[in-house]
Amino acid sequence: MTSAAKKPKKVLIVGGGTAGWMAANLLAVHWRDVDISLLESSDIGIIGVGEGSTPHLKFFFDEVGIDESDWMPRCNATYKNGITFANWSLIPGFESYFHPFPAQTDDIFTVPAFFNNINARMQGYNTNAHPDPYFLETYITQQNLGPIPTENFPFGVAYGYHFDSGLLGQYLAEKAISRGVNRIFGTVTEVLMHPTGELASVRLDDDSLLSADFFIDCSGFKSLLLQGALKATYISFKENLFNNAAVVMPTPISEIIPPETKSTALSNGWAWKIPLTNRYGNGYVYSADYITPEQAETELRQHLGLLDNDVAARHLQMKVGRVEKHWEKNCVAIGLSQGFIEPLEATALALSFNTISGFIKSYEQGGYTNQFEDAFNKEINARFDGVRDYIVCHYKVNQRTDSEYWKDNAANTHLSETLNQILHFWYRGGDFAKNMYTNNLVGSYQPKSWACLLAGYGVFPPLRSDEKSTQFKSGQDMTQLADFIRRCGLNFKKHNELLIR
Ligand SMILES: Cc1cc2nc3c(=O)[nH]c(=O)nc-3n(C[C@H](O)[C@H](O)[C@H](O)COP(=O)(O)OP(=O)(O)OC[C@H]3O[C@@H](n4cnc5c(N)ncnc54)[C@H](O)[C@@H]3O)c2cc1C
Incomplete structure (x- = not known):
């Protein structure tokens, strides 16, 4: 059989939250010849939270060809350079730090100095090891500047957004419908299967049946199709992450x-x-x-x-965890139905985007068969687990002692092997970034993000008491570094000026 013969003719997306409408837009762009319908219930609402993103939301809009000037004002959106973490550490000087999105200038000019100084700080030398002075987007945030540089600034700057999730859903619905997606209202009361164990159709509350060749489960925490009908195994992260x-x-x-x-x-x-x-x-x-x-x-x-x-x-x-298989038989789950990691780094839409675009690629490459199902599931699991580890680390190294909650988090031993190794290489000192690369520990977050978190909480050994403690030469003049970042900052406008209201 040719691959064209196997391409699904009808796809049904169940669920009209952000995940469902993101999936609808991506499918409408990539599979123009496929009949795509989205079913949502007027009786069961969307979750209606989730207002921060990573740069992946920009990748999504770029892929579906939608301009910021169109969607941002419609969704009351603002730009996001990163996240300030305040009061997670009580160590003097480390009560707050900023986790920036990456800018090209960081890797080329300033992050090497950061790693150099934290390596020395791990040996007890009194260097400037707080992450804030080393990142361009930290500086522009302190100055209330937006992340769009002037045209003559030759370096890339990644950024995310803040937005009204209800308005974003409505906007994406409008776009998907204009691209030919068929919107259906109804509530699923039963899921019917083929004798092969594949999904066949869903029965609605008016007793009508909707059938399809392929199903996208975007039904939220209920996960009607994947966890409900197909009984996908759910792996809870409750022991790693306490918030619910x-x-x-x-x-x-x-x-x-x-x-x-x-x-x-x-x-x-x-x-x-x-x-x-x-x-x-x-x-x-x-x-x-x-x-x-x-x-x-x-x-x-x-x-x-x-x-x-x-x-x-x-x-x-909140139900925190993920399914074991995001794609099984003729169904893939996107959004809360596949899993959720608490929103500390605002990663849910990024994981949804990775899942739907990764699925489209894997399904096409496999000639519309399940050939790459296992590889795809492995890849998405690695992304979820990478995000989980990074978030668990915030709790593990918190420096608060004012409640049982914080003490229990710091004492938590339910850490993945990967996180244990990353912490080992941090506390051992040496070239942290190199150790992460050579030990295959770089996943959802780059070494500079891990270093930002660990240095940001002031997780360092005590300073040396001998006379050598002030003799370390970082090889980087901090005044020059600050001046370089300040001069880069001249290429950015005030955030308020970038917003169309
Ligand atoms: C506290 C909190 C904070 C969050 N913060 C962030 C954040 O900052 N950044 C981020 O990226 N994400 C965040 N998220 C996650 C984000 O809200 C979700 O990933 C996103 O909204 C997508 O949700 P969804 O579309 O999967 O599910 P939902 O919005 O729950 O949509 C489910 C859809 O399924 C439909 N449905 C359900 N049952 C049936 C049925 N029987 N028949 C027919 N239709 C049905 C509903 O009508 C609805 O349309 C947060 C989540 C929580 C809980």
Whole structure:
């Protein structure tokens, strides 16, 4: 049989949240000759949170040919240079650090100096080992500059976005429909299978049947098709990551809109602050095993200075983990239905994008057979596990002792082999980046991101007490480095000026 003969004629996406509509747009762009329908329920809403992204959202928009000037104003979107982590460490000088998205200037000019200084700091020399002075996007964030350089700046700068997730869903729905995707409203009551064990159709609440050759499960935490009908095994990350709930509420936006997400550690979790053009989105991600939803809401209100209860709060539960196989038989799951890692690094949409675009490539390369199913599942699992390890590391090396929650996190021994090795190479000292590469430990995050996290929390041995402690020569004049970054910064505009409102 030729590959063309096997290409699915009909694809049904079940679920109209961000994952479903992202999948619809990508499929509509790549498989123009396929009949694509998206089913969503008017009775079951979308999760309606998830307002921060990594640079992958830009890759998505580039791939589907949508301009920032079109989608950003429609979704109250702002630019994101990275994330500030505040109060995760109480070590003097390390109470806060910034995790920037990468800029080309970092690798070429400034990150070598950072690694040089942290290597020396691991040997007890008193060098400048805080990550903030070494990254261009940290500097531009401190100056409230957006991440779009002038045309004559010859270096690439990666960035993400903040956006209203409800508006983004509506926008993506409109685009997908204009590209020929058929939108259907209805609630699935039953999933019917072929005798081969493949999915055949879904029955809706009006008793009609919708059949397809291939199914995309975007039904959220329920995972109706993959975990429900196909009984995919679910691997919980509960032992690695304790948070399982969130409480969310908005506050008014400030006049100067910061180009960053802020993550502040609270008593039993952390609070996000995400700037949109019309409001801040705030949420407290916590473990309901340590505090009640009421306590979490009160603490978030205090943190935000919302002393009255005028602003309504939304409470959410989170299921943290992933399926063992994201693609099985004639079904692939995208979004919460495939898994979710708590939102500390805002990675969910990036994982959704990787899954759908990786699936399209693997399915095409395999001539529309399941030839590359195993390799694809392995690749997506590695991405999920890489993100999980990076997030677990935040909790493992936290430097707080004010609650059982933080102490239990620091004492947690449920760490992957990869994370154990990364921590080993950090604490052992030496060339951290080289050790990560030679031991095959570079996955979802680059060594500079790991170093940023570990150095950002001030996880260093004590300084040497002998006279050599001040004699280390970093080979890099920090004043020159700061001046270089400042001069690069002259190529960027104020964030507020970049926003169309
Ligand atoms: C607290 C929290 C914070 C988050 N923060 C971020 C963040 O900063 N960045 C980020 O990238 N992600 C974040 N996420 C994740 C993000 O919200 C989701 O990945 C994203 O919204 C995609 O969700 P979804 O489309 O998979 O599911 P949903 O939005 O839940 O959509 C599910 C869809 O399935 C449909 N459905 C369900 N059952 C049926 C049925 N029986 N019949 C028919 N249709 C059905 C529903 O109608 C709905 O359309 C966060 C998540 C949480 C919980």
